[in-house]
Structure formats: structure tokens, C-alpha cells
Amino acid sequence: MKRRWKGDDSGAALPLVLVLVTVVAVVLGALLSFADTSVRTTVALRDQAASAYTADGALQAGINAIRNGTFTGAAGEHCFGGSDTLTLPNFGGAGSAAVSCTADPAKVLIQCPSLSVCNRPGNAILTLGTGGEDGLNIQQPTGSAFRVHGVVYSNSNIRVVNGSLDTNTAVYARGACAGTIRSTPAPSCGYGGSAIGADPGYAPALTSVPPRQPLPPCTKAGSLVTFQPGYYDDAAGLSAMMSSSSKCKDSTWWFTPGTYYFDFHNSAPVRPPSLPGGTDEWTIDNGYLVAGTPVDESGRIIAKPPVPAKIPGACDNPIEDAKAVGVQFVFGGDSRLAVKAGQAEICGTYRADRPPVALYGLTSGAESPVTAALGPGSVTGGFTGGTTASLSKVDGAGATWVAPGKSGGTATLTATGFSPATAPPAGTILTSAKVRVVHSNDNGASKDARTAQFTPAGGSPIPLTLSTPNDGSTATDVTDVTSQLAQAVYDGTFTGGQLGYSVNVKHEGTELVDALQLELSYTPPALRAESGCTQLLYTSPSACALVTAVNNSGNRFYVQGTTYAPKAVLDVTLNNATEPIFRFGVIARSLWVKETGSVTFTGAVIEVPDDSPGFVFGVYLSAYVCPGAGTCAPSGTPSARARVAYVDGDPTNPVPGARQVSVLSWSGNR
Numbered sequence: 001m002k003r004r005w006k007g008d009d010s011g012a013a014l015p016l017v018l019v020l021v022t023v024v025a026v027v028l029g030a031l032l033s034f035a036d037t038s039v040r041t042t043v044a045l046r047d048q049a050a051s052a053y054t055a056d057g058a059l060q061a062g063i064n065a066i067r068n069g070t071f072t073g074a075a076g077e078h079c080f081g082g083s084d085t086l087t088l089p090n091f092g093g094a095g096s097a098a099v100s101c102t103a104d105p106a107k108v109l110i111q112c113p114s115l116s117v118c119n120r121p122g123n124a125i126l127t128l129g130t131g132g133e134d135g136l137n138i139q140q141p142t143g144s145a146f147r148v149h150g151v152v153y154s155n156s157n158i159r160v161v162n163g164s165l166d167t168n169t170a171v172y173a174r175g176a177c178a179g180t181i182r183s184t185p186a187p188s189c190g191y192g193g194s195a196i197g198a199d200p201g202y203a204p205a206l207t208s209v210p211p212r213q214p215l216p217p218c219t220k221a222g223s224l225v226t227f228q229p230g231y232y233d234d235a236a237g238l239s240a241m242m243s244s245s246s247k248c249k250d251s252t253w254w255f256t257p258g259t260y261y262f263d264f265h266n267s268a269p270v271r272p273p274s275l276p277g278g279t280d281e282w283t284i285d286n287g288y289l290v291a292g293t294p295v296d297e298s299g300r301i302i303a304k305p306p307v308p309a310k311i312p313g314a315c316d317n318p319i320e321d322a323k324a325v326g327v328q329f330v331f332g333g334d335s336r337l338a339v340k341a342g343q344a345e346i347c348g349t350y351r352a353d354r355p356p357v358a359l360y361g362l363t364s365g366a367e368s369p370v371t372a373a374l375g376p377g378s379v380t381g382g383f384t385g386g387t388t389a390s391l392s393k394v395d396g397a398g399a400t401w402v403a404p405g406k407s408g409g410t411a412t413l414t415a416t417g418f419s420p421a422t423a424p425p426a427g428t429i430l431t432s433a434k435v436r437v438v439h440s441n442d443n444g445a446s447k448d449a450r451t452a453q454f455t456p457a458g459g460s461p462i463p464l465t466l467s468t469p470n471d472g473s474t475a476t477d478v479t480d481v482t483s484q485l486a487q488a489v490y491d492g493t494f495t496g497g498q499l500g501y502s503v504n505v506k507h508e509g510t511e512l513v514d515a516l517q518l519e520l521s522y523t524p525p526a527l528r529a530e531s532g533c534t535q536l537l538y539t540s541p542s543a544c545a546l547v548t549a550v551n552n553s554g555n556r557f558y559v560q561g562t563t564y565a566p567k568a569v570l571d572v573t574l575n576n577a578t579e580p581i582f583r584f585g586v587i588a589r590s591l592w593v594k595e596t597g598s599v600t601f602t603g604a605v606i607e608v609p610d611d612s613p614g615f616v617f618g619v620y621l622s623a624y625v626c627p628g629a630g631t632c633a634p635s636g637t638p639s640a641r642a643r644v645a646y647v648d649g650d651p652t653n654p655v656p657g658a659r660q661v662s663v664l665s666w667s668g669n670r
Helices: 013-067 235-241 482-491
Strands: 085-088 095-103 125-127 136-139 145-149 152-154 158-167 171-173 177-182 224-227 230-232 252-255 258-262 281-284 288-291 327-331 336-339 343-347 357-361 370-374 376-381 399-402 409-417 429-441 449-456 462-464 475-480 497-505 510-523 547-549 556-560 562-574 586-595 617-627 640-647 660-668
Touching: 013 085, 013 095, 013 617, 013 640, 013 660, 152 158, 158 171, 171 177, 235 281, 327 336, 327 343, 343 357, 357 556, 399 409, 409 510, 429 449, 429 462, 429 482, 429 497, 449 482, 462 475, 482 510, 497 510
Parallel strands: 125 152, 125 586, 136 158, 136 586, 145 158, 152 171, 158 177, 224 252, 230 258, 252 288, 258 327, 281 336, 288 343, 327 357, 336 547, 343 556, 357 562, 547 562, 562 586
Antiparallel strands: 085 095, 095 617, 370 510, 376 409, 399 510, 409 497, 429 475, 429 510, 449 462, 449 497, 617 640, 640 660
């Protein structure tokens, strides 16, 4: 064995080598770890950038898809055709992406660059009466505030009984002001006048009377009763249907979109049997009236309103939806509406160029009574020489029959026709109908027998009264058949008839039928200016308002659109209001509003919308990226978000590709 001598340093380098190797290994490991982290970070950043670029591209694709579509944010529409999700498979070479879309609360374009180019009224309240009655009369409990959003303008006076009238802008009265009025600037009473106080002269949606509509069936309580646009003339029938004793009480009365003309004739002195007598006031004392396109609580369009309907919010509101298609209720003559214990919501139609008038009181138009003497169109029988022309007038040259010998004989004549040149439309009121028979016999005797009858087409024979002159003179016999023809004329089914004439004599002589005439006087339906009690000063005990809403339990009344009745009074009591009752302004001759102590709504009761902020509608877009996947679903946290606004030249008729786009916000997860 080899012994190690003291002082021998062989092997001493080994620890140094081990230390050096360890140090090098540690340093190299750290360097490799740092390099790996750097590589991983680079890859992650590159993937994140790719995802961000993909998300941005997906948002741009979504924005462009809506720009090139017709989506307007209206209830029931989808952003991308039939879906609110745009799928982008194999998008950008990094996988796939998807874009989800949620409509911003729909915005309509409200603009009023001038009073002549304006789709909203210039005032929240405009009264046009110039004296003899209050222009604006507000009655409420002490300490209450009647709030208005928009200009208040009275062409006469303003009277505030207790509480105050508050508006966010100006108040003008050409007459005196009484009571507390708070406005900015201060109210101008005794004002000299300006253009904003003039009647805007909105035209009705009607240029002629639409076809008369019968009242729909009413057989079951708590049902949906559907009305169609057209002409309605029976206030008593409508009121009976919408009463607490009706067979269909507690129902939803749905007036489908379109134009309705109400010109009631229950007070007319002459009426057909099917039109009951009464006043010309339609009363809603039960149930839920919904007029316009129905929507659910979220504002989406539905096929039909529920029973019961939730009012307000039951129909598509033109202040919220540029696609809103509603109704226009047009009132003529002394026709009027009273809302008592029932509930009613009336929604107008959005227009880009004029206000959405929902209630309209006619300012012009009158009935045109027709008088016609109708003759036959054909003649048959044993008489000779009778022509349709000769029998249509009294001229002594009608149809003749010569008795064959001294024993006389019998002869008949049948005349068919008596048709008006233009058939009276349904709803026509027949005021007079008379059959005139002019006849003679040059050898007449008291024992001569003559009979005649008029049979309307599709009807029963009506006996006519004939005289028997015995001196050879001419007899003119007139029989009133008004009551027998009134219903057919009213139903629009009268098309003429047939007149049969028969004579039997016991002597020689010549029988002459000189003329056969049906004399009609009738009044077809017409667009009539408001009249009767609606035109009396409201200080008169006989005066009546076009619209009345009274303080009954359960009463609710909302007009989602402009109310235009420049020659009438509106008298509304607020009891259960939960939002503005008149949206888009009120124009009337005089406005009376009463607030009860139970009113808890603190917002503006009457308003006109402000001009739009510059865009029609907006959407919220969220982009989702799925790297390496063929398809992508919108779930989890989106990679990017954007809020985008679109402007159409005409919001009701968008042109794909021609829309202006504004990106209001853009954010991404980096």
C-alpha cells in the first residue's frame, strides 16, 4: 500500500472543479430558464396580439354587417338577419370568432330644424282658443306640482288653482296668468305672440271616409276583442261593449294598426233600426283598450296583446321605436271619447317628417246630402208605349192600356230598376224615401181597382197606396217607404227594386201610367269638422270635451303620440298615472287638467321629446375568439367590446350600405 506523505497536495483540485461545475451549472440553468421564460412570453404575447387582431377584425366585420343590412334596433328585429350572433369560422387564419349584438335602447330621430320641418310639435302644450274660456286650467291639491317637459303656450290665459305649473323651459300666455308658474326663463304673461303659438295645421291620415266596420262579436268575458281600421258610427254599441255589464267585460279591446274614423250618429233624428239612439259619446268604463302594435314588457313586438293588458307599455311607442306602426283615431262631428273605470293606451305611428299624431279632431269638412228621383231601367207587361225615359218624369206621355170593350179588363205593368247612379256606401243615413205613382183613366169610375207594390232587391214587397179618381183627372199618389228601406241603405246593400202596377176596370177607357219614381234623400258618411256641443265655450253647461278622463278607480289613459284637436277641449283627471299621459305634446282649443291627491307620479305629465343627439339607434357588440377551433360560440369573457351608432337618412326606410357609422366606444382584453 502506498502511503500518502504529509505535504502531498495531489487531489486538491477536485473540490475546486466541483465548485466550478456547480457554479457553471447554476448559472447555465438560470440562463436557460430565463431564455425559456422569454420564449414563452414571446409566444404568449404573439398569441395575445393575434387574438386581439382577430377580435378587432371580428368587431369590424360585425359593424360592417349591420351597416350593409336593414336592422334598425326595433323590437323584434335581429342584428344579423335572423340572429343576434355573427359566426366567423376560420377567421383570420388563427381559428374562428363570433360577434354577439345587443341593441342599445332604441333611439328615434327627433329633429326640428324649423317649425315647418319638424317631426315633433314646437310646444308640449299649445292652446289655440283666444278668449271666453281658460286656455289652460290646472287644478290640483295645495303643494302639488304639475310638471311639463317642453314649452307651454296659451293664446289666451293660464289658470293654476293651487300648487304650481313647472316646466323645464319657457311659458307664454297672451292673456293673464293666475297661480304659481315656475319656468326658465320666467313666464311671459300678456305676451305679444309669435310663430310658435300658431296652429301647425297637421293634416289627418284620412282624405276620405274609410269603409264602415261593424262592431266585432262580444260573447265572452275576459277575451281578446279585435277591431279593424275603418269607420265607426255607433257610440252606444261601443259603450255597451266596454261596460261592466257587458257579455265581454274585462276584455282587452285591441285596435289593430291603421286609421280609425269615429263619427257617431246615435243622436241623429232619423236612424236605421240597427243604430240605437243615445248620445255621441263613447265611454270606456271597463277593460283594457290597446291601440297599435302590441309589445311585451321588454318592448318586443308580439302577435296580440294579452288579457288583461298591462297599461302603460302595451303598444309600440313611437318615442322609442322608429319602426313603430300605430293608429290614428280621428273624430268628426260631435263625436267624443270618455275614459271612466277602463284603461286605454293609444300609440301613434313614427314619422320622419311629421309628428306621430295619435288623436285627431277634424277641423274641416261637412256632409253632402243627396236627393235623387230614380226611375225604372226596364218595363214589361200589358201596357204599351212606356219607356224608361217617359216613366221617369211627369209629362203625360207614359205607358197606356186601352180596355178591350165595355166590359173592361185587367192589365199589369212591371218596372224594374230605381237604382242610384252611385250605390250609397255602408253607413249612409236615409232621411226620406217615397214612391211616387202618377196615373189616370179617361173614363175612371169609383169601382175601379188598382194595386201597386214596391219590392226592394232582396227584400219584401211594400204595398203602395193608390187613389181611384172617377172624373178622369190625374192622380199623384205618394207612399213613404223610409222605414222599410233605411236598413238596406245603411247596410250599403240597397241596389234598387221592382214596382208592380195592376188595374182592373169594368168599362171602356184608357189607363195611363204617367210616371213611376222612387225619391230618395240620404246622407253618405263624410269627414265632418267637429261640431255641436264640442264647439261651445267650456263655460257653458251644455259644452262637452272631445276627450274626457274622469277620476274613477282603476282609470288609466295614455296617448303615446301627438294629440291634435285645435277646435276642441280636452278635460283629463289624473288619478293613477305612472308615466307621462300625453307624449309628443298636446294641441287643443282649451286644456283642463285635474290632479287628485292620489297621484304619486313625480315626472312630467305632458312632454314633447328633445331633439335626438345625432344618431338613430345604437348597438353593443362583443367579440369572442376561439384559437384553433373551426367554430366559435359567444361564451365566457369577450376579447373586445364596442358601442356603435348608426344614422339613416330615413329611419323607416334604411338603405343598406348608405348608413353613417359612429364608434362611440371600443375596448379589448389585452
